[in-house]
């Protein structure tokens with residue numbers, strides 16, 4: 001490995017980043033003072049103490065960040081990026097009213113590939129600006145999303161939207177599976193795009209579709225991401241219709257396992273907990289969406305103590321209403337304490353782990369990203385902690401989780417490519433995005449009763 005080259009033979013690298021603190025987020029590794037990492041050919045080298053780094057590498061460029069912390073890029077493990085154009089479109093409503101009377105009719109009226117591409121561009125700008133370097137997406141027109149993602153240079157797990165009723169993307173579940181296969185073929189070797197199945201939820205996917213999904217998963221070997229146990233109502237309806245809890249039904253269908261990502265999971269009885277633990281199923285916690293839709297509380301501390309991996313996501317901007325993972329981190333840390341009645345629950349460094357290492361693991365990317373580790377892909381961010389709201393910095397993780405705002409994210413790199421420099425987005429025309437968002441809002445207001453009612 002390059003970093004093990006003997007001292008005295010410096011290695012040529014593209015960039016050396018020296019920082020006041022480095023949070024590698026590797027299991028058991030502490031926060032490091034005055035350390036550096038190098039980037040070369042999209043990969044990370046280090047971390048090393050700054051003096052040692054200067055001996056080890058000869059960098060074409062050195063970035064000295066004297067009051068910053070470096071950490072892995074944040075992983076937003078659940079999103080519907082195209083819904084950013086529905087931010088604030090229908091607020092303050094319970095989940096099923098929100099979906100049935102507002103979101104699904106608006107999607108039928110407005111959603112087409114251009115709408116999705118525009119919403120995704122807006123979402124990516126917001127995510128990169130606030131420290132996210134990987135997001136999992138589940139939305140209509142994934143072909144359009146893939147093109148935007150490839151151009152924007154952000155890492156993505158693209159979950160294809162599979163549901164039992166016709167959508168603007170697919171006439172039925174089987175067509176969705178076919179289109180998933182075509183996407184896999186097209187993006188198989190793309191360095192930033194991973195494909196996954198995104199069946200919407202147990203209440204919108206019948207038993208026959210679950211069987212077809214299982215067959216397709218065996219053929220294509222993809223992860224599955226699904227909304228599961230979002231509300232108590234969903235569990236009650238599942239019991240009434242199928243005679244079993246939705247998680248039990250998915251377990252019996254053979255779907256649970258390390259490559260199954262269950263989003264929300266606000267309802268967990270002892271049997272559910274045992275199933276999640278024994279199958280190694282991933283849980284994705286979306287605290288702000290759950291709070292806003294009054295869906296319930298994911299028992300994060302209980303799940304983590306049982307050994308279940310829990311990642312963090314914002315959900316779409318229509319139910320959050322932002323895609324800011326720094327904000328989400330703080331909500332997760334505070335909510336874990338409130339829900340468990342234990343102020344020691346989910347300490348700051350563990351909340352950060354959920355948004356980095358554990359998020360990467362949940363998406364099956366844990367051996368490539370989510371830690372600042374030698375040989376890993378160079379997905380990382382710098383945050384500037386020299387601000388009145390974060391000083392003094394006794395503990396960087398505490399400053400980031402409990403005090404920092406996302407405008408303090410100063411730099412980001414995805415696979416070594418700079419995406420944010422000194423707080424300015426690279427390759428993003430914010431003025432054009434602003435004009436587009438305003439035009440789309442006017443178009444929605446002109447044609448939608450819901451839009452007018454807002």
Ligand SMILES: [Zn+2]
Nearest residue numbers: 078227315316
């Ligand atoms: Zn969702």
